[in-house]
Amino acid sequence: MTAITDQDHDQGHTEPAEDGAAESVPEEAEASGGGSDEAVEPEEGEHARVDDDTAGADSGTGWDDGLIARRVNEAAGEQPVPAVESQASVPQTATTLAYDGALRSRLDALRELVGLSRTRLDSRTLAEAGRVLDEAAARRRLSGQHTVVALAGATGSGKSQLFNALAGVTISETGVRRPTTAAPIACSWSDGAASLIDRLGIPPRLRRRPAQHADAEGQLRGLVLVDLPDHDSAALQHREQVDRVLALVDAVIWVVDPEKYADAMLHERYLRPMAGHAEVMFVVLNQTDRLPGEATDQVLDDLRRLLDEDGIALGEYGEPGATVLALSALTGDGVGELREALGQFVAERGAAARRISADIDAAAWWLRPVYATSRRTGxxxxxxxxxxxxxxDAVGATAAGEAAERAWLRNANRACGTPWLRLWRWCQDRHEPPTGRLPLRAQADEEATARQRVEQAVRTVAERASGGLPTPWAQAVREAAVRGSQGLSEALDELAARAGLPPGRPPRPGWWPAAVLVQASMTLLQVVGGLWLVGQIVGVMAPNLGVPVLLMVAGIIGGPLVEWSCRMAARGPARRYGMEAERRLREAAAGCGRARVLDPVAAELLRYREVREQYGRVTGVGV
Structure with a gap:
């Protein structure tokens, strides 16, 4: 049994039923409390008439089956149209929504993108992407056999009248008082959509069923139509409900009238931001009965022009896009065409996936400034x-190499030089500190200069690494470089000390002993020649100046000649020794800089490349 009563959500009291319209409440309803008079507090601007069985629906029934509000024409005083009885709904297990491989891949990429970016981007930047992921997961768990379509429009556009025309019975109140619709009303053409409507936050008392016509029910089977409050309502909570429900439905029908179709609020707040959702959007020009002659075509063309300026693709000539229609809900002209287009749209069962895909596109466009770049990075x-x-240069690698080269040459000169020169240098060294064997410790001003050079080097490499990156990732690269530069100067000093010249004398080549022996021979010749001459002078030896003089001249000339030859021969090994010392110091400095600065910077750049690849998967194109 189905109770038939006067019920309309836009009145806050129960009116007595007209003659022949009232029937008794079923015993089952009475047992469950459905027959008790329960007042429903109306919302601001809401004129709802909730009958006894509607209150019973609030207490746990998922649907208001059979409690269709009847049309009340108080001005004409006509007999109310009886609500059409609906058969008792049978609980059915709805098939959950399935996403295709491409959409699943984009969702996975978006989820990975958000995970990789949480430590680099603030929560507000990732909020929209997180919302899309949550809504996609929530929608996937619900029925895939139903399509939720919202009817949205401005005050006086006639959307509630169109809602009633599509349902075939008066469900949503119409009238001159504004706003008329105060809360969303849902009407489902088939069972199994309760969880979908629960997601919209529509209570059971505002859920309806259409007139039971076999043709209409079969044509729109799977449709869940939601009549929204006016998006330009003076009541803030009405606009908030519109925004909330629009973010959850699979598609939307925008109802405009000849007076407000070019309203800036509609285009700037809704149509333009939702341009990417054109494939799940209908734009209906209502109240064409008010337009004379060819005015309907002119207004319709101007509406298409405005939609094109908003960036909304129009589904013309077989191309995907928004469907634009003209009709009159009052006379019924064009309503059949909308019902046919809506039936075909619902039968495709693809609106939910297209809506999620469009939401991903919108989220990707919102995130584009923090991921995409037109410059080469790295x-x-x-x-x-x-x-x-x-x-x-900051640790003095070049100077250290030159010092090592000088130390090697000095050691060679001392080993291969004449004894008299070595004696003179020994006396000179006693009055001066030894230099060249190890690099001298830098003075305070030199240390400050070296520290400034290190800081300048870090800033330079950070700027080059972050060049062309989006702001958050560039900031992350610079922060990584700054963290690595802390203590870098001290670490370089320690490495320079460990990587400096080894203690002791520099290594000697194999020809040094021979050079030392020859130099000793030259000295011996000088000593022998000198003693010989002294012996001749004192009369110990027979006079013979030629031989001792020749020996002395050979020793005097040969000693410096051997020393000069050794100096020339030592230049090559000394240069190699200095270059080796410089190389070791440069490698130590480079290794320290790489471990402390370059590797953290490279890690940030690698993370950015990973998120950029994921962003490319989200958008479906390479970045």
């Missing part, structure tokens, strides 16, 4: 080498 080898060279 740290080139040239920049790395320049950074290492700056650090080497």
């Amino acid at each position: 740290l080139s080898e040239e920049a790395r080498d320049e950074f290492a060279a700056r650090l080497a």
Whole structure:
């Protein structure tokens, strides 16, 4: 049994039923409390008439089956149209929504993108992407056999009248008082959509069923139509309900009238931001009965022009896009065409997936400034080498190599020089500190200069690495470089000390002993020649100046000649020794800079490349 009563959600009291319209409440309803008079507090601006069985629906019934509100024409005083009885709904297990492989891949990429970005981007930036993921997961768990379509429009556009025309019975109140619709009303053409409507937050007392006509029910089977409050309502809570429900439905029918179709609020607040959702959008020009002659075509063309300026693709000539129609809900002209287009749209069962795909596109466009860049990013080898060279200059690698070369030459001169020169240098060294064997410790001003060079090198490499990156990732790269630069100067000093010249004398080549022996022979010749001459002078030996003089001249000339030859021969090994010392210091400085600065910077760049690849998967194109 089905109770038939006067019920309308826009009145806050129960009116007595007209003659022949009232029937008794079923015993089952009475047993469950459905027959008790329960007043429903109306919302602001809401004129709802909730009858006894509607209150019973609030107490746990999922649907208001059979409690269709009848049309009340108080002005004409006509007999109310009896509500059409609906058969008792049988609980059915709805098939959950299934996403295709491409959409699943985009959702997975978006989820990975959000996960990789949480430590680099603030929660407000990722809020929209998180909302899309949550809504996609929630929608996937619900029925895939139903399509939720919202009827949205401005005050006086006639959307409630169109809602009633599609349902075939008066469900949503119409009238001149504004706003008329105060809360969303849902009407389902088939069972199994209760969870979908629960997601919209529509209570059972505002859920209806259409007139039971076999043709209409079969044509729109699977449709859940939601009549929304006016999006330009003076009541803030009405506009908030519109925004909330629009974010959850699978598609939307925008109802405009000849007076407000170009309203800036409609285009700037809703149509333009939802341009990417054109494939799940209908734009209906209502009240064409008010337009004379060819005015309907002119207004319709102007509406298409405005939609094109909003960036909304129009589904013309077989192309995907919004469907634009003209009709009159009052006379019924064009309503059949809308019902046919809506039936075909619902039969495709693809609106929910297209809506999620459009939401992903919108979220990706919102995130584009923090992921996409038109410049080449990364740290080139040239920049790395320049950074290492700056650090080497800061620790004095070149000066250390030159000092090592001088130390090697000095050691060679001391080993291969004449004894008289070595004696003179020994006396000179007693009055001066030894230099050249190890690099001298830098003074305070030199240390400050070296520290400034290190900081400048870090800033330079950070700027080069972050060049072209979106702001959040550029900031992350610079922060990684700054963290690595802390204590870098001290670490370089320690490495320079460990990587400096080894203690003791520099290594000697194999020809040094021979050179030392020859130099000793030249000295011996000088000593022998000198003693010989002294012996001749004192009369110990027979006079013979030629031989001792020749020996002395050979020793005097041969000693410096051997020393000069050794100096020339030592230049090559000394240069190699100095270059080796410089190389070790440069490698130590480069290794320290790489571990403390370049590797953290490279890690940030690698993370950015990963998120950029994921962003490319989200958008469906390469970045």
